[in-house]
Amino acid sequence: MRIFFFIFGCAFFFVAEVQSVEAAGGSYSDLTLPRVMYRGGNDNPRPEALRSLLAEVARRTSVEVNREPIAMNISDPEVFRYPFLYMGGDAAFDSFPADDLKILRRYLNYGGFLFIDDNSGRVDSAFSAAVRGMISTLFPQNPLGKISREHSIFRSFYLLNAVSGRTIVKSYLEGISIKGRTVLVVSSNDHGGAWSRNKLGHWNYDVLAGGYRQRQLAIRMGVNIIMYALTLDYKKDMVHLPIILERMRRYNPR
DSSP states (O other): OOTHHHHHHHTTTSGGGOSOOOBTTBOTTSBOOEEEOOSSSOSOSSTTHHHHHHHHHHHHSSOOBOSSOEEEOTTOGGGGGOSEEEEEESSOOOOOOHHHHHHHHHHHHTTOEEEEEEOSOOTTOHHHHHHHHHHHHHOTTSOOEEOOTTSGGGTSSSOOOSOOOSSOSOSSOEEEEETTEEEEEEESSOHHHHHOBOTTSOBSSOOSSSHHHHHHHHHHHHHHHHHHHHHTTTTOSGGGHHHHHHHHHHHOOO
16 A cells, blocks of 8 residues: 555544545545535536546556545544545635634644635636635635745646646646645636546546647646645655656656
């Protein structure tokens, strides 16, 4: 079992669960991506996105995955068994209850990671406004900010110098960091739409403007975000650069 990824990034509560136990058709030793459910709006506009991304992670990395994502409420105590949460949407949603935000804050403070994906493809969307309201309540003293291109998320697996997605609403990612660890990342570019394939392997949604290259960059960013969540900054040290470059040559082109 490839549990060393969990040790790097999220040892606080995940290592204790490395035994194979039945949960959502998989085991806690495999990477599972829970999708956050919420009231109002649309919490699953890209229903095949996570399954598609998990397939890419399995194909491109040594991480063992449970290819079937699960849907989960923040209030579910099982949330602490998973190092990564995905929250997508394309419309406004109801405010989370205070108790749920308290749980989410604890989850993030103790090592969890949340990726929020605006699937609307619109500037200043209603989903974005609801997300920003949620984050301001979640971390009132820690505002959302741009993620620098020097951040480890741009080199955790692939070396990237651009932010992509199904659309390019913003040329940057945004995030919240706590004690040097980025715990929450927001994309405005509908990454899920770029990842999503149907069961026949056909892309579900056209990417806008950049075509094949843009989609592949979005997939690579998805892989990088997961790898960052699991490994944090251990590849910031330049000693790893030759290994990363060799891996890029091996996997290029996609």
